[in-house]
Amino acid sequence: MTSKHLIEYAQASADVRAVYDDIKRVRQVEDVNNFWKCLAAHPPTLRRTWESLKEVMQPGALDPLTKELIYVAVSVTNNCPYCIASHLAAARRAGMTDAMFGELQAVVGMANETNRLATGYRVPLDAALQD
Incomplete structure (x- = not known):
């Protein structure tokens, strides 16, 4: 089963792009993976999850x-x-x-x-x- 709501960078809002940019910077990757693209369907969840993960995994x-x-x-x-x-x-x-x-x-x-x-x-x- 695949998700029908992967939010790619080109279609993302400015808020989502800001989180994607931070993920790419912190992880030193060229693109975010599908987990983040799925969470981007609800930007507050995307931001909260990313910020929590960064804090816990540092x-x-x-x-x-x-x-x-x-x-x-x-x-x-x-x-x-x-x-x-x-x-x-x-x-x-x-x-x-x-x-x-x-x-x-x-x-x-x-x-x-x-x-x-x-x-x-x-x-x-x-x-x-x-x-």
Whole structure:
């Protein structure tokens, strides 16, 4: 299924173009990807999402590669093929190796399995793990 409302730069309003220009500048790309073009159908959502993403993904206590790896892990768990592809590309640009990706997938798979087991068995929280 494809979206019927991709807003290309040439058809975009001045507000949308401003966000697109910022995305291209920050990400050092020639065009924005389809995620942003879809969100541009509602410019306030486009701007809010871009500003939030910039803030969250900027270097901080966690480096950019770690943030991208976390983003990939959550995207895999949430079964979002678009976000998986987008953030795998970003993780690779930030230095992710094939070995790192393999370990990431192992951790994601194990966490999902043990999360389901703990939830299914309704395992009570140990006293030592409580605040």
